[in-house]
Amino acid sequence: xxxxxxxxxxxxxxxxxxxxxxxxxxxxxxxxxxxxxxxxxxxxxxxxxxxxxxxxxxxxxxxxxxxxxxxxxxxxxxxxxxxxxxxxxxxxxxxxxxxxxxxxxxxxxxxxxxxxxxxxxxxxxxxxxxxxxxxxxxxxxxxxxxxxxxxxxxxxxxxxxxxxxxxxxxxxxxxxxxxxxxxxxxxxxxxxxxxxxxxxxxxxxxxxxxxxxxxxxxxxxxxxxxxxxxxxxxxxxxxxxxxxxxxxxxxxxxxxxxxxxxxxxxxxxxxxxxxxxxxxxxxxxxxxxxxxxxxxxxxxxxxxxxxxxxxxxxxxxxxxxxxxxxxxxxxxxxxxxxxxxxxxxxxxxxxxxxxxxxxxxxxxxxxxxxxxxxxxx
Amino acid sequence: xxxxxxxxxxxxxxxxxxxxxxxxxxxxxxxxxxxxxxxxxxxxxxxxxxxxxxxxxxxxxxxxxxxxxxxxxxxxxxxxxxxxxxxxxxxxxxxxxxxxxxxxxxxxxxxxxxxxxxxxxxxxxxxxxxxxxxxxxxxxxxxxxxxxxxxxxxxxxxxxxxxxxxxxxxxxxxxxxxxxxxxxxxxxxxxxxxxxxxxxxxxxxxxxxxxxxxxxxxxxxxxxxxxxxxxxxxxxxxxxxxxxxxxxxxxxxxxxxxxxxxxxxxxxxxxxxxxxxxxxxxxxxxxxxxxxxxxxxxxxxxxxxxxxxxxxxxxxxxxxxxxxxxxxxxxxxxxxxxxxxxxxxxxxxxxxxxxxxxxxxxxxxxxxxxxxxxxxx
Numbered sequence: 001x002x003x004x005x006x007x008x009x010x011x012x013x014x015x016x017x018x019x020x021x022x023x024x025x026x027x028x029x030x031x032x033x034x035x036x037x038x039x040x041x042x043x044x045x046x047x048x049x050x051x052x053x054x055x056x057x058x059x060x061x062x063x064x065x066x067x068x069x070x071x072x073x074x075x076x077x078x079x080x081x082x083x084x085x086x087x088x089x090x091x092x093x094x095x096x097x098x099x100x101x102x103x104x105x106x107x108x109x110x111x112x113x114x115x116x117x118x119x120x121x122x123x124x125x126x127x128x129x130x131x132x133x134x135x136x137x138x139x140x141x142x143x144x145x146x147x148x149x150x151x152x153x154x155x156x157x158x159x160x161x162x163x164x165x166x167x168x169x170x171x172x173x174x175x176x177x178x179x180x181x182x183x184x185x186x187x188x189x190x191x192x193x194x195x196x197x198x199x200x201x202x203x204x205x206x207x208x209x210x211x212x213x214x215x216x217x218x219x220x221x222x223x224x225x226x227x228x229x230x231x232x233x234x235x236x237x238x239x240x241x242x243x244x245x246x247x248x249x250x251x252x253x254x255x256x257x258x259x260x261x262x263x264x265x266x267x268x269x270x271x272x273x274x275x276x277x278x279x280x281x282x283x284x285x286x287x288x289x290x291x292x293x294x295x296x297x298x299x300x301x302x303x304x305x306x307x308x309x310x311x312x313x314x315x316x317x318x319x320x321x322x323x324x325x326x327x328x329x330x331x332x333x334x335x336x337x338x339x340x341x342x343x344x345x346x347x348x349x350x351x352x353x354x355x356x357x358x359x360x361x362x363x364x365x366x367x368x369x370x371x372x373x374x375x376x377x
Numbered sequence: 378x379x380x381x382x383x384x385x386x387x388x389x390x391x392x393x394x395x396x397x398x399x400x401x402x403x404x405x406x407x408x409x410x411x412x413x414x415x416x417x418x419x420x421x422x423x424x425x426x427x428x429x430x431x432x433x434x435x436x437x438x439x440x441x442x443x444x445x446x447x448x449x450x451x452x453x454x455x456x457x458x459x460x461x462x463x464x465x466x467x468x469x470x471x472x473x474x475x476x477x478x479x480x481x482x483x484x485x486x487x488x489x490x491x492x493x494x495x496x497x498x499x500x501x502x503x504x505x506x507x508x509x510x511x512x513x514x515x516x517x518x519x520x521x522x523x524x525x526x527x528x529x530x531x532x533x534x535x536x537x538x539x540x541x542x543x544x545x546x547x548x549x550x551x552x553x554x555x556x557x558x559x560x561x562x563x564x565x566x567x568x569x570x571x572x573x574x575x576x577x578x579x580x581x582x583x584x585x586x587x588x589x590x591x592x593x594x595x596x597x598x599x600x601x602x603x604x605x606x607x608x609x610x611x612x613x614x615x616x617x618x619x620x621x622x623x624x625x626x627x628x629x630x631x632x633x634x635x636x637x638x639x640x641x642x643x644x645x646x647x648x649x650x651x652x653x654x655x656x657x658x659x660x661x662x663x664x665x666x667x668x669x670x671x672x673x674x675x676x677x678x679x680x681x682x683x684x685x686x687x688x689x690x691x692x693x694x695x696x697x698x699x700x701x702x703x704x705x706x707x708x709x710x711x712x713x714x715x716x717x718x719x720x721x722x723x724x725x726x727x728x729x730x731x732x733x734x735x736x737x738x739x740x741x742x743x744x745x746x747x748x749x750x751x752x753x754x
Contacts (some may be wrong), residue, residue, distance in 0.1 A: 186565065186721055200578075211568050214721030243717035252494050293728055296620075340620035342732045343592030348725030351484055351670055355719045 004221030017265060060228050082106050085156065088171045090232070091181040091304065092331065102330035103164070108172035110145070111153060111164040122148065124165055126298070126332040133297065140291045143284070143329050145170055170328050171308060176223040176230075180253050181330075182306045182359070184349040186214045188302045190336050199303075201238045208239040213246055214349035218304060220249065222258045223311050231258045251360055256320065271364045274309045275357050279287035284327040285354050292347040299343045301334040305353065384696075399560045459483050462533065465548045467596030467609070468558040468617075468681065477534045480541070485549035487522070488530060488541040496710035501527065501542060503675070503709040510674065517668045520661070520706050522547055547705050548685060553600040553607075557630050557684045561726040563591045567713050585616040590623055591726035597626065599635045600688050608635045628737055630684070633697065650699035650740045651686045652734050658684050659738060661704040663733050669724040676720045678711040682730065710712060 023190040035052050049254040064070075092102075103111040127147040130136060146168035155162035171177045188210060189201035207266045208216040217238040222231045233249070241249060252258050254274045255266035275281050282295065285305070310327035429441045441447075458539050460480040480488040491497040504524040507513060523545035532539035548554045565587060566578035574725050585593040592613040599608045610626070618626060625643065631651045632643035652659050662682070686702035 186725075187588075191583065206568065212716075213718055247717075293733065296732070339589075340624075341590055342729050344725030344729040347728055348563075348721030351722040352719050353726055355671065355673070 030232060041337055068118045083111065083153065085167070086110070086171075088174075088177055088179055088221060090179050091183075091235070092218075095371055100155055100159070100162070103153070103156050104169045106174065108169045109148060110149065110167045110169040110172075112167060113155060114150065114163040115167055115333065122335065123331075123333045126335045127159060127165060127167075135295075135297055137291070139287065142289055143327060145328060145330065154311070170306065170326075170330075174308065174310045174324070176254060177308050177310055178222045179220065180217060180250075181219040182215050182305045182307070182353060183210070183218045183302065183331075184303060184305055184353065185216050185345040186211055186349055187345050188334070190299065190301045190334065191334070209241050209246065213243065214352035217241065217246070217249065220253065222253055224256075224258050228258075247356060247360060254322070254360075256311075268360070268364045269320075270309070270322040271310065271361055274325040275361045276365075279325075281325050282354070283308075283359050284325075285350065285357065288327065288329075289347065291348055292343055294342065296338040296340050296342055298337050299336040299341075300329070300332070300346045301336060303332060303335065303346065304330050305350070306330050400663055414706050437444060437472055462486065463487070463546070463548075465551075465554055465598060467556050467598045468560075468612070469558050477532055477536070477539070480530070480533050481546045481549065485546045486525060487544045487546040487549075488528065489531060489541055489544060491527065492538040492710065500708075500710045501710065503712045504542060504544075506584065512672075512674055514668070516664065520665055520704060522705060522707065523690040535656045542695060547683065547703075547707075551685065551701070554685050554687055555599045555630060556597065557594060557627075559592050559682045559684070560587070560595045560708075561592050561680060561682055561730065562678065562722040563588055563726055564722050565711070567676065567678045567711065569713070586618050586623065590618070590620065591729035594623070594626065595620065597630065601633075601635050605635075622739060624733060627733055631699070631737075633688070645737070646697075647686070647688065647699040647742045648738055651702040652738045653742075656702075658686075658704055659731065659734050660700045661702075662727065662734065665704065665706075666724065666727055669720055669727060671719065673715040673717050673719055676713040676718075676722045677709070678713060679707070679708060679725065680706060682727070683707050713716065 035055055052066055054065045080193070083105050086102055086104045089102065100113045102113065105111070112123075113123060130141070130144055131147050148166040148168075150163050151166050152161050152163050154160065171179065186205070187201075188205055189198045193201070205211050210216045219235060220233055220238055223229075224231055231252075238249065251266040251268055251271075254268055254270040256269040257264055257267050273280070277283065288305075306328045308328070310323045311320055312323045313320045429443055431442045438446055463479055463481045466479065477490045479490065482488070489500075493502060507518070507521055508524050525545075526542040527540050528543050529538050529540050531537065548556065564578075565581070565582055566575045570578075582588050587593045596612060597610055597615055598608075601608055608629075615626065628643040628645055628648075631645055633646040633648040634641055634644050644668050649657075651657060654660065665682075683705045684702070685705070687700045688697055689700045690697045
């Protein structure tokens, strides 16, 4: 009989995304959605895949069966909070096929596995110094995920206990967040890195839009509607966009007619709500830029700008709006000491992204004016 | 007997710098200064070097003798304007040891030899489009040398007639200009270049401060006094400065106690006059930055920011002041089409230089205030 190599139950190593969000108490619909996923579990004889055959909740655990095997469907944390794979991860290492990935809990925390090499210690050192360094102004601190220390929990790949960095789950309060992850900078390597690492990064920087645009889009997920669900373009396509394509994709990010791939122009319905206004994404990016023009503390190699917002139905109307557009910085495994120099690499890339976004906003506002409409903001 | 391989007279191929500026009509002092130079001339049997033995002016030409050979000391242009080696070149290809270099005339024009390969055609194409492109605002155009077309003149290396780009001689109106040439950007190569060119550039970018600071100082020449003359640090030293050394060198650029290398701190006497004020170097760099944040027409690889000013004695006082601090962009052999993207590489490096200069200015102003002085501007 196949069984778990380390514990009494086999461990889940991958699962297909949920077809719709599952929140709150167990219901027949929630069971249906969970059962519709294809799961891989790790057994002594290797991984076994298939649909879940049955699902039931026991003391503090979700138990499932497949091929007659019983296993816990979410790894369990010592304090008995439910941990699961993030629903809205668009870039970075995902928990799949035995690869260690992040987990989230129900209380809005994000558990990022501490990488065993210098990346892990580097990221932890960054978060620690960020939370204690008085030189970082409060209005800038809000662009970083809140740091809650570290915790040893069961790893998502079923390999047992592993230390994790505990962070704010940036999308936990969103129902259907639209997300773009943009890796900033025209160079992802730093002078002190190994020759091998530099060579690999340079190769990727040249193959992607990193060199040409000063950034590459690492991931994107745009909510269309309850019927159409999310549009999640291929990472390979996103990473090597021309200037024109980058503009098109960023327009799609703020459009209602996203998933249609029939040559239809994106309608940019949400451009003013999301990019515009005094607290929109452009204003936030400009605030960050102002800091990057002077800060000489950190150099953020391979770090991303995450842009998130929520499409919301407008009460008593046919149209919909957008809400809570935020910018966050993520991924600090390669942050270096600034040594008294500004992060000209990050700043240049950030300014390039800003130029795209302000251009889209300006074109759309011009269009509104030429159509005889008044701007909504 | 050795003689000129092509013409009746041998050609000058290099000369040591003038010990002091020589302007205006021939005088005994001027003759003395000119005679003190070591000259190389090109003969049929190769180059011959030595001091000039005698000097006299004949119809439209300065004639000199050395080892019994007669030669014209300045190459002569067809329209009989006097051409000579620039006195104040701090970077780029200099006319020496048979290398083709730029020439200047007495009417404020700078003759840059058109390079035979794509660099020459590229630079010419840039100047041509710059002077006709309506998208470049007038307040930005002033940062580029005026372009007067091309002209075929005798090359400085004695190789005969050669096409030259005719530009404004940026320092012709200065008596003793202090000059810094800063090659901007953390990458001097562009994606479309050959693999060999990319490899060479990358190697140099990593060996110099290009990667770390986002710029490298390619040359510098600071006027001390009539007695001490110019201080011209070694190019190798300048190109690979740490953050601290870059700050020190930029402070020296605006100091009166420049050439002293006895550990004395630079006094930054001219910092307010040169870097500060509404029309000083910082203000000019910020105006350029504003344009680079939006312009998507050109990408300026391997291009330099030239900073020039003049130290002038203040009438009826012991101290001295500084005058006519200007910023110019030079060297456009590697300018590329912007393809709808801002020049994030140049912009990042420019912002890094701006941070250094504003930091020096702020520190100095703080010092003045803490010393109980009022700022002079």
